[in-house]
Amino acid sequence: MSLTKKRKAAEAKVDKNKVYSLKDASALVKEINCTKFDSSVDLHIRLGVDPKKADQQVRGTVTLPHGTGKTKKVLVLCTPDKEAAAKEAGADYVGLDEFITKIESGWVDVDVIVATPSVMPKIGKLGKVLGPRNLMPNPKTGTVTNDVAAAVNEVKGGKIAFKVDKTGIVHASIGRVSFTAEKIAENSTELINAINKLKPSSAKGIYLKGVSMASSMSPGIALDVKTLAN
DSSP states (O other): OOOOHHHHHHHHHSOTTOOBOHHHHHHHHHHTOOOSSOOEEEEEEEESOOTTSGGGOOEEEEEOTTOOSSOOOEEEEOOHHHHHHHHHHTOSEEESHHHHHHHHTTOOOOSEEEEOGGGHHHHGGGHHHHGGGTOSOOGGGTOBOSOHHHHHHHHHTTEEEEEOOTTSEEEEEEEETTSOHHHHHHHHHHHHHHHHHTOOTTOOSOSEEEEEEEETTSOOEEBOGGGTOO
């Protein structure tokens, strides 16, 4: 596939044989952005774990100090007594049976789904639709809770969920190219620190094996893992 002039210029600015400090990478990712829109800035973190083993499936949540720069659409599935609190907290959609029917028909126009424990038996059948999209409510990510207002506030305030994929990599959005380099670095640090704290006791050898930063349609920037491991 041929590269555009902008992409070629961006590629030329990234030294493929160099690992960058987080500070330098956060500034460079803004400089090499190839898009006309406010691109997402993502971290791709390769871990020294075996995702096939249940005790090495790294997953969790973290609240980014500066948010992701994206307004997330939140659906709250709950009983009527919880609906007012969810709406007041800023949930975009609130209900139960009507949304279960919509999801069964293929509707998934949301970024996060929060549910109360009492309705989970009804939601279980949606696993085939929600599971592959990482939308299934889960107590480990704080999206199955009776305090739906707090859960909505956290998501709207910059809380993200992450988990290692089957190849041992965590992919997560940590901001936009319109953020200052300082905000990109601070959000990155928060995510990496959260992942470091979740190192499985059964994982042997190097845990943080590789980290790269990239914006949409731009080349990846390799980070100096040694400075991030602790």
